[in-house]
Amino acid sequence: MKIGTYKNIQPESFFNGMVLKRVLIGPKDNSPTFAMRLFTLKPGASTPYHSHDWEHEVFVVDGKIKVKSTDGETVVEKGAFIFVQPNEEHQFINIGDKLAHFICVVPNRGEQ
Amino acid sequence: MKIGTYKNIQPESFFNGMVLKRVLIGPKDNSPTFAMRLFTLKPGASTPYHSHDWEHEVFVVDGKIKVKSTDGETVVEKGAFIFVQPNEEHQFINIGDKLAHFICVVPNRGEQ
Numbered sequence: 129m130k131i132g133t134y135k136n137i138q139p140e141s142f143f144n145g146m147v148l149k150r151v152l153i154g155p156k157d158n159s160p161t162f163a164m165r166l167f168t169l170k171p172g173a174s175t176p177y178h179s180h181d182w183e184h185e186v187f188v189v190d191g192k193i194k195v196k197s198t199d200g201e202t203v204v205e206k207g208a209f210i211f212v213q214p215n216e217e218h219q220f221i222n223i224g225d226k227l228a229h230f231i232c233v234v235p236n237r238g239e240q
Numbered sequence: 241m242k243i244g245t246y247k248n249i250q251p252e253s254f255f256n257g258m259v260l261k262r263v264l265i266g267p268k269d270n271s272p273t274f275a276m277r278l279f280t281l282k283p284g285a286s287t288p289y290h291s292h293d294w295e296h297e298v299f300v301v302d303g304k305i306k307v308k309s310t311d312g313e314t315v316v317e318k319g320a321f322i323f324v325q326p327n328e329e330h331q332f333i334n335i336g337d338k339l340a341h342f343i344c345v346v347p348n349r350g351e352q
Contacts (some may be wrong), residue, residue, distance in 0.1 A: 129309045129330070130323040131316060152321040153297045160326060161347045162274045164297040185265045185276040187343050189301060197241045204243060209264040211242040214272060218241070231299050233345050235273045 146173035163239035169222035191228025258285035275351035281334035303340025
């Protein structure tokens, strides 16, 4: 069993520190199937509008996030979940004035 | 894309309503690999001390939870993650005075 708290995990930094990614549980822990990551977006920060052939299963832990896809735009907050199917275009934008945090789970091949 | 909020998902109730399980994303949504569930434990409630041959990847969203395993007991709070390996015994107990919520992701075969 591995137990920890996200603050003790060294983040990877993207876009001049506007987006942080922490791999909480993943292939380096011998995760058999999937990896759990925590993303932190500073106010105004966004992930790229992109797609890939694996799915995301997302849960919003804190903050106010606009989700963009070919379906349009939806604003979500703490307690929301988002299922991004394989090959579906998606983007997450922090439209609040505080840090936004969300869990994003991917199959192992999405986190090597 | 499926977007929702956990409160709008009908829960399954266990132990006289002390433990609620909501499948946020799972096989009924054609999840390719894994399922995301949200568990809610009332104060004093616990999940069974048990094991199974699939893993859990857990993130604590709210509350104060004691985690029991063959490693002993650890108290965790919001922002903690727990990797329960296949066949590892585990139990979660809400030792706080408020509801505890945690995300628990399993491979699809753990959520049929």
